[in-house]
Structures are given as C-alpha cells and as structure tokens.
Amino acid sequence: MPRSRSRDLSDRFVGRRDYYRRGDSVRWWKYALSVVAFVAALGWAAFEWLSPTRAAVAHTHGDLASPHAAWSDNCAACHLESSSSLSLASAIFETGDRWRELTCQKCHAGPVHHAHATPGAAQTDCASCHHDHQGREHSLTRLTDSHCTSCHADLPRHHTQGKSIYTTSITDFATHPEFSKVLTFDASTDRKLKFSHAVHMNPGQSYVKDGRDPPPADAVKLECSSCHQLDSGINGDAYRQAVASLAGQPTRSILPPRAEGAYFLPINYDLHCKSCHPTAVSPGVVGVEVLKSIDLPHRLQPESLKPILREKVAGALLRDHPSLHRPPSQRLDRPSKEPEVMAFRNRVESLTEAGMKELLQDPPAENSPLSIATGCVKCHDLNTPGPMRKVEALPDHTIWFEHAKFNHGSHRGVACAECHTGMAPTFRANGQVEWVAKEPLRILGVESCRQCHGPARSTPHGQEGGIRHGCTDCHRFHNGDFPLQALGGANRNPRTSRTVQEFLRGSP
Amino acid sequence: MLVSSSQSAGWRVASLAIGTFLITAAGIGLAYLGARLGYWEWPPRPSGPFGVACGFALAGVVLFEMLILPRKWCRGWRLFRTKSWMKLHILIGLIGLPLVLVHSGFGFGGPLPAATMIFFLLVTFSGIWGLAMQQWLPQRILREVPSETIATQTEQTAQNLVIEADKLVKRLSNVSLVKEAVRTPSKSGRQAGLAPRLEPLVVGPAAVILRDFQTRQLEPYLSRGRRSRSRLASRTEAEKQFQRLRHMVPDEAEEIVDRLEELCDQRRQWDTLKRMNAWLHGWLLLHLPLSVAMTVLMVVHAIRALKYW
Numbered sequence: 001m002p003r004s005r006s007r008d009l010s011d012r013f014v015g016r017r018d019y020y021r022r023g024d025s026v027r028w029w030k031y032a033l034s035v036v037a038f039v040a041a042l043g044w045a046a047f048e049w050l051s052p053t054r055a056a057v058a059h060t061h062g063d064l065a066s067p068h069a070a071w072s073d074n075c076a077a078c079h080l081e082s083s084s085s086l087s088l089a090s091a092i093f094e095t096g097d098r099w100r101e102l103t104c105q106k107c108h109a110g111p112v113h114h115a116h117a118t119p120g121a122a123q124t125d126c127a128s129c130h131h132d133h134q135g136r137e138h139s140l141t142r143l144t145d146s147h148c149t150s151c152h153a154d155l156p157r158h159h160t161q162g163k164s165i166y167t168t169s170i171t172d173f174a175t176h177p178e179f180s181k182v183l184t185f186d187a188s189t190d191r192k193l194k195f196s197h198a199v200h201m202n203p204g205q206s207y208v209k210d211g212r213d214p215p216p217a218d219a220v221k222l223e224c225s226s227c228h229q230l231d232s233g234i235n236g237d238a239y240r241q242a243v244a245s246l247a248g249q250p251t252r253s254i255l256p257p258r259a260e261g262a263y264f265l266p267i268n269y270d271l272h273c274k275s276c277h278p279t280a281v282s283p284g285v286v287g288v289e290v291l292k293s294i295d296l297p298h299r300l301q302p303e304s305l306k307p308i309l310r311e312k313v314a315g316a317l318l319r320d321h322p323s324l325h326r327p328p329s330q331r332l333d334r335p336s337k338e339p340e341v342m343a344f345r346n347r348v349e350s351l352t353e354a355g356m357k358e359l360l361q362d363p364p365a366e367n368s369p370l371s372i373a374t375g376c377v378k379c380h381d382l383n384t385p386g387p388m389r390k391v392e393a394l395p396d397h398t399i400w401f402e403h404a405k406f407n408h409g410s411h412r413g414v415a416c417a418e419c420h421t422g423m424a425p426t427f428r429a430n431g432q433v434e435w436v437a438k439e440p441l442r443i444l445g446v447e448s449c450r451q452c453h454g455p456a457r458s459t460p461h462g463q464e465g466g467i468r469h470g471c472t473d474c475h476r477f478h479n480g481d482f483p484l485q486a487l488g489g490a491n492r493n494p495r496t497s498r499t500v501q502e503f504l505r506g507s508p
Numbered sequence: 509m510l511v512s513s514s515q516s517a518g519w520r521v522a523s524l525a526i527g528t529f530l531i532t533a534a535g536i537g538l539a540y541l542g543a544r545l546g547y548w549e550w551p552p553r554p555s556g557p558f559g560v561a562c563g564f565a566l567a568g569v570v571l572f573e574m575l576i577l578p579r580k581w582c583r584g585w586r587l588f589r590t591k592s593w594m595k596l597h598i599l600i601g602l603i604g605l606p607l608v609l610v611h612s613g614f615g616f617g618g619p620l621p622a623a624t625m626i627f628f629l630l631v632t633f634s635g636i637w638g639l640a641m642q643q644w645l646p647q648r649i650l651r652e653v654p655s656e657t658i659a660t661q662t663e664q665t666a667q668n669l670v671i672e673a674d675k676l677v678k679r680l681s682n683v684s685l686v687k688e689a690v691r692t693p694s695k696s697g698r699q700a701g702l703a704p705r706l707e708p709l710v711v712g713p714a715a716v717i718l719r720d721f722q723t724r725q726l727e728p729y730l731s732r733g734r735r736s737r738s739r740l741a742s743r744t745e746a747e748k749q750f751q752r753l754r755h756m757v758p759d760e761a762e763e764i765v766d767r768l769e770e771l772c773d774q775r776r777q778w779d780t781l782k783r784m785n786a787w788l789h790g791w792l793l794l795h796l797p798l799s800v801a802m803t804v805l806m807v808v809h810a811i812r813a814l815k816y817w
Binding site for chain 1: 556557560561617618620623657658660661664665668786789790792793796797798799800801802804805808812814816
C-alpha cells in the first residue's frame with residue numbers, strides 16, 4: 001500500500017514534532033532586538049533625566065536666543081512654576097500655557113500697548129510675539145507679519161470701540177497706506193520755522209539765478225550734511241564749540257551724545273544758524289552810534305529777553321559814558337531822582353524798546369529772503385500780536401514718522417534728494433529763486449520706500465524690490481508713540497537692581 | 509493577512525498603498541477642516557489643545573497596537589478572533605499615521621519627539637511593508653515551492669534528505685546494502701522497488717566518482733543548501749552533473765539517480781522557501797523592536813511633555 005504524501009511530509013518532523021515550542025532564529029532575533037531596543041530606550045530616558053545638562057536642554061523647545069543664553073539651564077530665571085489657577089483639563093490640554101507665565105518684566109519693564117484692543121485680540125503676554133527657544137541666532141524682535149495682521153487686517157473687529165482712527169485693513173506692505181504725515185501735513189500751520197532749503201542750498205546763498213552780487217569763487221556752498229548730522233561728534237570741535245556757545249546751559253537735551261546714526265541730530269541754532277543769523281540788535285536800527293551790535297542769547301521768550309537787552313544796553317552806554325561810573329548818592333534800593341540818572345534810564349528804556357521792536361517786528365515780505373535779519377521773526381512765528389508777543393515753540397521734527405523707525409545710517413548709500421525732493425534751488429522766470437517761507441513736507445511717500453522694500457519685481461527700469469518689508473522692520477510695538485525713547489520705553493528701569501551674579505542667576 | 513482573497517496580489521498591494529494614502533489624507537483633511545472652521549489653529553501646535561488631544565489619541569493607538577504582543581503570548585485565551593484582532597491592528601495602526609503628523613504639527617521637534625516620531629513612522633511603514641509582503645509572497649511560495657515545509661525547520665528536515673541520499677548512494681555502490689529493501693518514493697509517488705542483488709550496480713571508477721560526488725557535492729548541499737556554495741545550488745549545473753552520473757551508471761540505476769536529483773531539487777526549493785520566508789517575516793525584526801523602543805520613548809515623551817511643556 002503506497003504511503004500517502006501527507007505521511008511523508010509529517011515524517012520529516014519525526015522526533016521534532018514540538019518544533020513550534022522551540023525558538024527559531026527569526027523569533028530569537030525579534031525578541032533579542034526588542035530587549036535591546038527596550039533597554040536602549042530606557043537608557044536614553046534615564047540619561048536625559050539624570051544628566052542635569054542634558055535634562056535642561058531636553059526639556060526645552062530649543063536653544064534660547066543669544067541675549068538669553070546665560071539662562072539656558074535655568075528655567076526658573078524666566079518661567080514661573082505652573083500656575084495653580086489652571087484647571088486640570090487646561091493644565092493637560094493647554095500645556096503650552098502653563099509655562100507662559102514669565103517674568104520678562106524683571107528686566108524688560110515697559111508700557112502696555114493697544115489698550116483699546118478687545119479681550120483676546122491683543123497679545124497680552126510677551127511670549128505671544130517674542131518666541132524664544134528658537135535657536136541662538138533667532139531674533140526676538142523681528143516678527144512675522146501675521147503677529148500684526150491678525151488684528152490689523154480687520155482693525156475695527158479687534159477694537160473695543162469697533163472702529164479706529166487708523167487704517168482699518170493692512171495685510172502687508174503692499175497694502176500699506178500712505179504715511180499719515182504725508183497726507184495731513186499742512187505747512188501753513190504745521191511749519192513753525194520759516195526756512196527755505198532752496199535759498200540755503202544756492203551757492204553763496206544768493207537769491208537770484210546769477211547772483212545779485214555774483215558769489216565769489218569761495219562762496220559757501222551748503223550741502224545737506226552742513227547742517228544735518230548723524231553723529232554728535234562729541235569729541236569734535238563742533239561739539240566743543242556748541243557746548244561753549246551754550247554758556248553753561250544744560251547740554252543734555254539739545255546735544256544728546258547719541259551716535260547711532262539712525263536719526264539726524266536736531267538742528268541747533270548755535271551750530272547751524274548763528275554764524276549767519278545772530279540774535280542781535282544792530283546799532284543802525286537802534287540809531288545810536290555808540291552802541292555796538294548787541295548779541296543776545298537764543299531760546300528765550302521776549303519777556304525774558306527784554307531784561308537782558310536792557311542790561312546789555314545799559315552796560316554798553318556805561319562803557320561809553322564814564323561819567324556815570326560813580327557811586328550813587330543815595331540808597332541803592334530807591335530810584336534815583338538825579339537828572340543824569342533819569343536821562344540815562346530813559347535812554348536805556350527807549351533803546352531797549354527800540355531793540356525789542358526790531359527783534360519782534362515782521363520783516364517786509366519782499367525783503368525777507370534777502371535780509372540777513374537778526375530778529376526773532378526772521379525765522380520764528382509769534383503767536384499773538386502786541387508788545388510782548390511770544391515765539392511759537394518749534395515742534396520736534398527729529399523724527400517725522402513717530403510710529404515707525406528709520407535708520408538714516410543704513411540708507412546712507414542713497415542720495416538724500418532721492419527721498420527728500422525739492423531741496424535744490426529752482427528759479428522763477430525773473431531769475432529770482434523759487435522759495436516759500438513755509439516749506440511743504442520734503443519727504444516722499446510710501447511708494448518711494450516700495451522701490452526697494454517689497455517683493456522683488458521686474459519693472460521697465462529693471463529689477464526692483466526684494467529688500468525685507470515686514471511690519472517690524474519699520475514699526476515697533478512697545479512705546480511706539482515715543483520713538484526717541486530707548487528699549488523698554490518710559491519704564492525701562494527694572495523693578496529691582498541686581499548684582500551681576502544675581503542677574504546671571506535670574507534672581508527675582 | 510490577505511486584504512482580499514478574491515483579488516490579485518498586485519491589486520491588494522496597490523489598494524493597501526492607496527488606502528494608506530487615503531486614510532492619511534482624510535485625517536489631515538479633517539484636521540485642516542476643523543482649523544478652517546476655527547476650532548483650532550493651523551498648522552496644529554503640538555502643545556495646543558488639539559495637538560495634545562491628538563497626542564492622547566495617538567498614545568491610545570500605540571498602546572492598543574502593543575496589546576497584540578500579550579495577545580500572542582496568551583493565544584490560548586482566544587481573546588477575539590485572530591483575524592479580527594489583526595484587522596483592528598492594521599486599521600488602527602493606519603489611523604495613527606495622520607494622527608502623528610497632525611500631533612507633531614508636521615515637524616520633528618526636539619531629539620526625543622523626533623526619535624519617537626521617526627520610530628513611529630518606521631514601525632508603521634514596516635508594518636505596511638510586511639502586510640504587502642503577505643499579499644504577495646504566500647501565493648508565490650505555493651507556486652514556486654511545491655515541496656513546502658515549515659520554513660524554520662528546513663535545516664532539520666534537510667537531514668532526512670541527507671540520510672536518504674546516503675542510503676541511495678550506498679545501494680548503488682555497496683553489496684551489503686543492496687540486499688536491504690529500501691522504500692524510496694519516486695517522483696511519481698511510486699515505489700522504486702529495486703530487486704535485491706548480490707552485485708553492486710556501480711563498480712570501479714564510477715563508484716569512486718559517485719562516492720566523491722556524494723561527499724563533496726551532494727551531502728554538503730543537501731545539508732546546508734546554498735550556504736554550502738555547492739554547484740548543485742544552480743538548477744542548470746545540477747542537471748548537468750546528474751546527466752553525467754546517468755551516463756556513468758547502468759540503466760537500472762538511473763531511477764536512483766533521478767531520486768537523488770529530486771532530493772537536490774527539493775533542497776533548492778527549501779532555499780527559495782527560506783529566502784521568501786525571510787522577506788515574509790524579516791520586517792518583524794524592525795517592526796517589533798522599534799515598536800518597543802517607540803512605546804518607551806512615547807511614554808517618556810508624554811510624561812515630559814505633560815510635566816514640562
């Protein structure tokens with residue numbers, strides 16, 4: 001009887017029918033590798049937990065930015081313990097929020113921003129915008145546009161009043177509106193200084209095309225940088241001269257030792273104007289030949305100027321009338337009745353009044369550009385008519401666009417006139433220089449910025465744009481209304497001062 | 509496990525790839541839709557509510573997938589049908605793919621989350637690979653290895669071939685053994701049934717060559733297969749060698765030579781079986797250890813994330 005095939009097959013395993021109980025190589029390796037993997041994974045976990053350095057690194061989202069690198073292994077320097085105010089569900093599902101309670105303001109005190117934002121719209125904590133743990137080279141202040149456009153794309157929706165005085169929808173620099181200063185600047189009211197760049201940029205400061213008196217070969221030719229300086233040059237002659245000219249007045253407010261080159265230093269009368277336009281009363285006008293030109297201090301209102309002028313007139317008269325140099329014959333606290341003294345007093349008063357009148361009188365319109373007058377009204381507006389008129393205060397135009405930041409130093413490669421047009425002299429048909437007492441705003445609008453800042457594009461003139469054009473490249477969030485204030489704004493000082501060691505330990 | 513026994517292997521593998529893609533796309537699409545409706549942000553933040561929820565779901569997926577291990581260890585308990593269990597293992601494993609992508613916010617994160625995610629992806633894709641192999645190789649084994657045996661036992665069962673071959677060769681060249689009645693099934697299943705003789709069938713130089721062939725070629729190959737580096741591993745070469753043997757031996761012995769060739773062919777099939785079996789089960793060498801490592805790292809990652817992040 002032939003054997004069945006299945007019997008043949010089963011006979012192969014005679015004596016080993018329990019083969020399935022014994023491991024084969026695949027099974028052995030499978031479990032052996034699993035054990036190795038299990039031990040290796042546990043080893044990794046143990047290493048990450050037990051190695052303090054490794055644990056500090058592993059328990060973060062990434063390296064801290066360079067300014068915070070000193071606290072890379074000190075979480076408590078910035079983070080508070082997990083808040084007990086969070087519910088269990090929030091603590092589990094909002095894991096990120098547990099560590100959003102930071103102590104940034106230990107070092108970075110600053111004013112709040114967007115007080116009128118609807119709840120939830122404004123980023124209330126620093127980490128909403130300043131994302132750390134993104135690597136050493138990550139910028140904490142250069143943010144993506146989405147941080148801003150999340151609200152500014154539809155501003156009324158995120159404003160407590162449902163509306164805004166600002167442009168209500170900005171999504172990127174391409175949709176950025178014209179600068180409000182360009183749109184709203186009214187020279188007749190906003191200009192407080194009578195000044196013509198056209199006149200001053202003309203060689204020799206002549207006022208007709210070929211020069212009424214043709215300027216000499218060495219005539220002064222003013223450049224932009226003759227007056228507009230980026231650096232204070234604190235060690236230069238100009239600075240020392242300016243300090244000396246202040247005659248002891250505080251220098252801090254008018255001559256900041258700032259050398260960052262972002263903004264031009266304020267135009268300073270003593271440095272830039274006085275050489276041609278001294279504040280002085282000329283003898284000719286006063287009509288007293290004995291009086292030499294009387295220099296007067298700047299930055300004083302007429303009411304303060306008048307006693308000084310009186311004193312200087314009296315001093316000048318006394319120099320030329322030695323007979324008056326004698327002790328008074330009576331008590332000093334009583335007005336003298338002596339005729340000579342009375343006459344002297346009246347003369348001083350009349351000369352003072354004449355001098356004040358010269359200082360405050362409106363110059364003839366047709367003569368204005370030609371006259372190197374020395375009075376206040378030559379350049380300044382007076383607010384009220386009358387004997388004691390006041391000089392209008394000049395606005396601070398060190399920064400024109402208060403809500404933006406601009407670095408002139410970074411743009412030094414471009415000619416000034418590319419953005420500030422209308423500075424070169426132009427002439428009327430009769431040859432007279434084209435000038436206006438109150439100049440319009442000499443800053444081009446946003447389109448001039450877009451030539452370089454914006455997406456790269458081809459134009460008939462060639463390639464344009466491509467330079468960065470994010471919101472934070474021009475705007476700053478904190479204390480933006482005070483662009484001349486430094487980092488941290490008005491509240492830049494920390495709550496407590498620390499030693500270096502305390503600082504490095506992140507002490508509260 | 510076959511995806512569909514009524515379809516071709518190609519169709520099954522293709523449907524597996526397409527199904528994986530569709531499940532992943534559907535999961536990501538749902539997450540994106542939720543973000544568009546304002547339920548969560550996009551791309552999802554791993555530490556945000558939705559990201560954490562996905563993380564929990566993913567942890568559930570992983571733990572369920574790992575339950576297949578105790579299920580295998582305790583197969584005697586018969587906790588649900590093996591086929592159903594495997595179906596769930598595959599389906600839920602595939603659902604884990606979009607979950608891990610959404611949970612991670614399509615990023616890798618730090619070293620630990622990155623390693624966990626990479627391991628998860630490797631485990632998933634090795635599983636898909638293994639499943640694809642199962643759609644294709646078993647049929648091929650049936651086709652190409654008619655003498656299929658238990659793949660892990662080929663080395664042991666090959667010793668039967670060695671013993672049988674030794675007996676056959678001795679019958680040809682040894683008088684004393686010729687008298688023994690050896691039942692040897694032929695290719696057709698019939699018994700060879702040689703009549704007892706007093707004279708050996710192969711004598712002289714041919715016997716020497718035969719013994720040499722057995723010692724140098726046949727036994728090593730039958731015993732160790734391809735690893736013996738024998739020429740018999742090649743079907744063509746084997747046919748040549750056995751043809752030479754047939755010319756040397758008398759006609760009466762050809763049937764025994766045929767049987768020896770059958771044994772070699774069987775050994776060759778088992779080599780093929782071993783190779784296919786390695787492809788069929790080798791992915792488990794990656795799948796299981798990485799699953800274990802990934803599960804440990806996932807637990808560490810979850811604890812750390814919930815405690816520190």
